[in-house]
Amino acid sequence: MPRALIVDDSRYQRHLILQALADLFEADEAANGQEAVTLFKTALEQRRPYALVVMDILMPVMSGHDALAGIRRLEQDARVAEACRTPAIMLSSLDDPGNMLRAQYESGAQAYVTKPFTPQTLFEALAALDLAENPFGEEMDGETPCKPF
C-alpha cells in the first residue's frame, strides 16, 4: 500500500484524515512542519518516498507553507524530476485568498481543501492527482485547453 505523510498539529484532525485515507494509504504522522520535513528527508534517503503529503498550515515550530517549500527543496536537491515529486494537498481551516494562492502557486501544493472537510472533497482532490479512482478514465489526453497560456 502506498504511504502518505499526514501533517497536522491537531491529533483529532489527523485522526479524521487517517480515517478518510485508511483504504488507500499507510500513513505516517507529523505534528508540525519540522517533523514533516525530517520524516520526508528520511523517506527520500531510504528511497521510499511518500505517495502523498497532506499538510495543515497553522502549526507550531514550522508552518505548512515553510514545510512544503522545504520538502520541495529536498526533492530538488535529490534531483527528483518535477513530474515525479510527491503530490501535496494543503488542508487548512484558513480560507483567505492569500493562503490559498500561496499554497498552490508558491509553496508547492497541487490542491487546497478547506476544513471542515468531507471525505468526498478529499477524494476529489486525490482523484485529480490519480491517487484515488478517477471515474474520468484515461481518454482525456490530447484535448486542447481554452487558449494558449
Add this chain to the structure above:
Amino acid sequence: MQALLERFPGHEMAFLNVAQGFLFRRPTMAHTVLGSCVSVTFFAPRHGVAAIFHALLPKASEYRLQDADYAPFKFVDTAIDTIISRLTRRGVALHDIECKVFGGASALFVEEMSVGRRNVEMAFATLAEHGLRVAASNVGGERGRKIIFSSSTGEIFVRMLSNGQTSCPPRR
C-alpha cells in the same frame, strides 16, 4: 467518461465553452477544458440549484473595449457577480452555497504574474468579497485540466492533461 455517465444516470450533458456560464435546476453533467481560464462551481443542495462558468480573463474593467453586459462570463469578476445575483434572485442564501475553483495554469516561462494566476486571484478575491467560502480548489501548475461537474451532487472530477510522460519510480 463512460464510467461517469453510468454513475450519473438521467443526467443531461452540457459542454461549457469559453465565456459561458450555466445555472442548472435539472441534473446535468457540465464539462469543459481549462488552461489559464478559470471555472468556479456553485452548489446549493438545499435549493436544488447549481451553477458553473468558464472565464477567460480576470477583470472586466481592465478591458474597456469589451462590454461585460454582453459577455459577463468572459471575465472572472463579472461571472461571479452574475451567478451570485441569479442565485440570490432565486432565494438562495449565500451561506448555503458551496464553491470550488479550478484552472489558472501557467506556461513554464511566463511573466511574473501569469494570466492564469491573476484569474485565480480574482476568483478568490471576488468570492471572498461576497462572503463565499471556497471549499476546495485545484489551480495553477503547468498543465491544463478537463473537469466535469455534477449539478446534482456538487462533485467535481478533474483530469490533468498530459504534457508528455515522465516515467517515475514506484512509491512503496
